[in-house]
Every structure is written in structure tokens, then in C-alpha cells.
Amino acid sequence: AQSVAQPEDQVKVAEGNPLTVKCTYSVSGNPYLFWYVQYPNRGLQFLLKYITGDNLVKGSYGFEAEFNKSQTSFHLKKPSALVSDSALYFCAVRDGRNTPLVFGKGTRLSVIA
Amino acid sequence: NAGVTQTPKFRILKIGQSMTLQCAQDMNHNYMYWYRQDPGMGLKLIYYSVGAGITDKGEVPNGYNVSRSTTEDFPLRLELAAPSQTSVYFCASTLPSGNTIYFGEGSWLTVV
Numbered sequence: 454a455q456s457v458a459q460p461e462d463q464v465k466v467a468e469g470n471p472l473t474v475k476c477t478y479s480v481s482g483n484p485y486l487f488w489y490v491q492y493p494n495r496g497l498q499f500l501l502k503y504i505t506g507d508n509l510v511k512g513s514y515g516f517e518a519e520f521n522k523s524q525t526s527f528h529l530k531k532p533s534a535l536v537s538d539s540a541l542y543f544c545a546v547r548d549g550r551n552t553p554l555v556f557g558k559g560t561r562l563s564v565i566a
Numbered sequence: 567n568a569g570v571t572q573t574p575k576f577r578i579l580k581i582g583q584s585m586t587l588q589c590a591q592d593m594n595h596n597y598m599y600w601y602r603q604d605p606g607m608g609l610k611l612i613y614y615s616v617g618a619g620i621t622d623k624g625e626v627p628n629g630y631n632v633s634r635s636t637t638e639d640f641p642l643r644l645e646l647a648a649p650s651q652t653s654v655y656f657c658a659s660t661l662p663s664g665n666t667i668y669f670g671e672g673s674w675l676t677v678v
Contacts, residue, residue: 496656496669543608551662553599553624558608
């Protein structure tokens with residue numbers, strides 16, 4: 454069975470500082486990994502995904518994520534945080550057999566001016 | 567280009583009432599999903615469908631039913647609403663093989 458862990462319920466960073474939101478996963482086959490962002494009272498917006506290829510994936514709004522197979526991790530990063538990045542972030546995984554996405558519990562990112 | 571459209575946006579139900587949450591997508595996606603989001607719990611899969619006429623249970627299907635008569639529509643039926651079904655419901659769709667999953671804006675349901 455697939456699973457995702459987001460070990461931090463909340464992450465706080467100062468504006469302009471780098472940010473990292475952690476995610477580890479477990480799947481039986483090859484992982485398809487996703488990050489989504491949710492703003493208050495809105496749906497989930499796609500940020501980036503890893504399917505295959507380069508371990509460093511670049512996505513929307515300056516975010517990137519690094520796939521680490523040995524550590525089964527897919528941490529979300531941004532070099533310089535903005536106040537507008539404050540939101541709820543979800544990591545999700547599916548294996549290569551078109552199974553539904555399994556989500557982590559989410560990490561609330563607060564960027565402080 | 568509407569994407570995934572959910573209705574209604576907000577609804578208050580009394581215990582024991584029934585209702586249908588509507589979901590439609592205009593991207594010709596085969597796969598469609600219903601998730602519910604509870605605070606601090608992430609998203610839990612209720613039901614999903616890989617094509618018209620095919621549906622499967624997810625992690626939390628009890629108290630819900632679905633149908634998929636067309637590629638575009640995937641309604642979620644709540645029978646005999648209970649307070650435990652108070653949640654935010656998200657419909658989503660995708661093409662197969664690792665493609666991006668697109669979400670609707672959500673339906674906020676309160677059962678009192």
C-alpha cells in the first residue's frame with residue numbers, strides 16, 4: 454500500500470529565507486510524486502511532479518523538489534520565501550499502475566514578513 | 567476552459583437528509599475521483615472511476631454512492647446524512663499514466 458508522511462504540521466520561515474517542506478513516501482513500484490498547494494477556501498493547485506528523469510524538479514512559483522530514492526523523500530524547496538507562499542502544502546504519491554493519489558496530512562507554511 | 571466544476575459550493579443538510587454533489591469535467595479525462603478533506607487529516611479517497619460505467623471504492627466509501635454514466639460527470643450521493651460527513655469534498659480528474667490530477671474548487675458540506 455502507498456503512504457506519504459509529512460512530518461511537520463507547520464513550518465515557519467522569515468520572508469527572504471529559504472524554505473523546505475518535508476515529505477517521505479512508501480510505494481511498491483516506481484513512485485509518481487506530486488506537490489499541491491491549497492489557499493484558504495480553495496481547491497488544490499498543482500505545483501510540480503516527479504515521474505522519471507532528473508531528480509531535481511522545478512515547478513510553479515519558483516518552487517522545486519528533489520527526489521531521493523535511497524531516502525524515499527521528495528522535499529519541497531524554495532530559495533527565497535514570500536509572504537504570499539503562506540498556504541497549506543500537500544505531498545502525494547501514486548505508483549506506476551494508475552492507482553489513485555494518496556495524500557499526506559499537509560504542512561501549513563507561514564512566511565513572516 | 568472550465569476544468570473541473572463542482573456544485574454546490576456550500577450546503578447545510580439536516581441529519582437523515584440526502585443530497586448529490588455534482589462534478590463535471592470538460593477535459594475528456596478518463597479518471598475521476600472524490601476526496602474528502604478533514605482538518606489535519608489530509609485528503610481521503612471516497613470513490614474513484616477509471617471510465618464510464620466503472621467505479622471503485624476508496625478508503626472511506628461508507629455512507630456514499632457514485633455513478634459514472636458519462637465521461638464528463640461523476641456525481642457523489644450522500645444517503646442519510648450524518649454529522650460525521652461534515653467535510654469539504656473535492657472532485658478531481660486526470661488522464662492515465664502519471665499525468666497531473668486537476669481538482670475542483672471544493673464543496674463545503676455541514677450536517678446538523
